[in-house]
Amino acid sequence: MRLPMVAELNGESDLRHRIRDLRFFEESFRKNVQLALPEGATRSKTDQARLRSSFLAWLESFQSTRHLANVDRKDFICFSAGSMLAELFRHNPLSVSSDTQSGDSASSVWPEGSAYVSYCLGVALTVLEQEFHLTAEIPEYANDPRIWQSFKENVRDNPDLAIPFLDMLLGQSPNWNEPSIAEKRPAVKEKSHPALGN
Amino acid sequence: MPKQRFPLPSTVEDLAAAPLVVKDALRGIRRKLGTITPNMRETGISGQTLPPLSPLALATALLNETRKIASIGEDIARDVLFRHRDEARLAAFANSGFGRHSHGPSDHQRHNFVSSRYAALKILAEHLSAKDPLIREQPIDTAYRALLERFVNESRTIHSQSDVNFDQIAISTVHLEKSGALKLTEPDAEAKSLNRLVFAALGLAESVLALSAHHSIEATLAALHLAADVMVLRKSAIGAIFDGFDPEAQLSAEYRLLAPPLTEA
Numbered sequence: 001m002r003l004p005m006v007a008e009l010n011g012e013s014d015l016r017h018r019i020r021d022l023r024f025f026e027e028s029f030r031k032n033v034q035l036a037l038p039e040g041a042t043r044s045k046t047d048q049a050r051l052r053s054s055f056l057a058w059l060e061s062f063q064s065t066r067h068l069a070n071v072d073r074k075d076f077i078c079f080s081a082g083s084m085l086a087e088l089f090r091h092n093p094l095s096v097s098s099d100t101q102s103g104d105s106a107s108s109v110w111p112e113g114s115a116y117v118s119y120c121l122g123v124a125l126t127v128l129e130q131e132f133h134l135t136a137e138i139p140e141y142a143n144d145p146r147i148w149q150s151f152k153e154n155v156r157d158n159p160d161l162a163i164p165f166l167d168m169l170l171g172q173s174p175n176w177n178e179p180s181i182a183e184k185r186p187a188v189k190e191k192s193h194p195a196l197g198n
Numbered sequence: 199m200p201k202q203r204f205p206l207p208s209t210v211e212d213l214a215a216a217p218l219v220v221k222d223a224l225r226g227i228r229r230k231l232g233t234i235t236p237n238m239r240e241t242g243i244s245g246q247t248l249p250p251l252s253p254l255a256l257a258t259a260l261l262n263e264t265r266k267i268a269s270i271g272e273d274i275a276r277d278v279l280f281r282h283r284d285e286a287r288l289a290a291f292a293n294s295g296f297g298r299h300s301h302g303p304s305d306h307q308r309h310n311f312v313s314s315r316y317a318a319l320k321i322l323a324e325h326l327s328a329k330d331p332l333i334r335e336q337p338i339d340t341a342y343r344a345l346l347e348r349f350v351n352e353s354r355t356i357h358s359q360s361d362v363n364f365d366q367i368a369i370s371t372v373h374l375e376k377s378g379a380l381k382l383t384e385p386d387a388e389a390k391s392l393n394r395l396v397f398a399a400l401g402l403a404e405s406v407l408a409l410s411a412h413h414s415i416e417a418t419l420a421a422l423h424l425a426a427d428v429m430v431l432r433k434s435a436i437g438a439i440f441d442g443f444d445p446e447a448q449l450s451a452e453y454r455l456l457a458p459p460l461t462e463a
Contacts, residue, residue: 018463020459021459021463022428023463025459049430056428056456063455
């Protein structure tokens, strides 16, 4: 799994605020696309209206759930990045065409999906590092084409499944049943009702 | 069939608004003339072209001349009374709204509010591809005076850059939308929707600029264009807000949500 933007995003001293700026979001997303696409991808197009729609939908979700940052800040960062990923899948702003399909990496199997994941994962990892000095290890199966094929089919049916998928990559407990309901995340439930978590 | 006349107000409430009425009337005449095809050729029953001095040819020539005069008249009015062109008028947009400043009864403030909003509406209507919009200054002026009266007891000191009065921006947006400052030629339902988008974008641009330190003409134009683009994406939400129970409160919430992410860092 290539995460070409992490170093660049780390150059932003306050990424958790910068990412809420539409101009920064657009610019960094486009840059990630350029860097993350495989060599065989000769043409890519980002639909600006769709990209902005993704951002606006994510912003609404973020504002309505941000109070949960007080319950478990680390979990909320993962959830927010997952919500952004879900909106990117829902609005699908990127289209990539390749002359030849080579390799069996995630970006070859599904260039658009891997570009979205690469971006949101990069944002989450950078914010976690800036806020908690955490360096998450991306699991080996993130490079398994079969995982990507399965993810592609699932997210086509329900874009919100991107949230638990990203949780898995970040080592956070996923909620596959009601992925978009932040209050039902394992970490939030545990902190809100500690006795039930035991 | 009754004659369609440009809607002049029966009285002008104060003398300062008189030039605006004249200018709006000239705009109305110009648009009316624009709807008539001037290059028509008169042909007889047999299809042959009649000599150029026919009554219709003369009427067409007269129409063309009148159109030129009306256009010149508006230019003169604009140059003599304001000495500004549309984009130059935008320089006053950010600081003449109700979002950041306590308004006192100042003619300068009033002039800036009216002229900059006229220019902004023109830019927004064009950006949103409105067909042949008629924008009038006198309704903006009337709205300004009504809003000033409404807000006179709510004046307050602005303490910090983030201390923006989104409520007053939303209230003025809803008031302006109902003022009749913008007349569109699209079919009714389409015009209603477009009208709301234009004014919602006007308020969003004002909110964005109120949060920003960049108030140049370029920054104002960029804020207007971005606000219009974003409002198109929020079209259904904007429609629901204007049709909803409390459009002023809902629009204020919308500006609180959208303005910070659109503000230039």
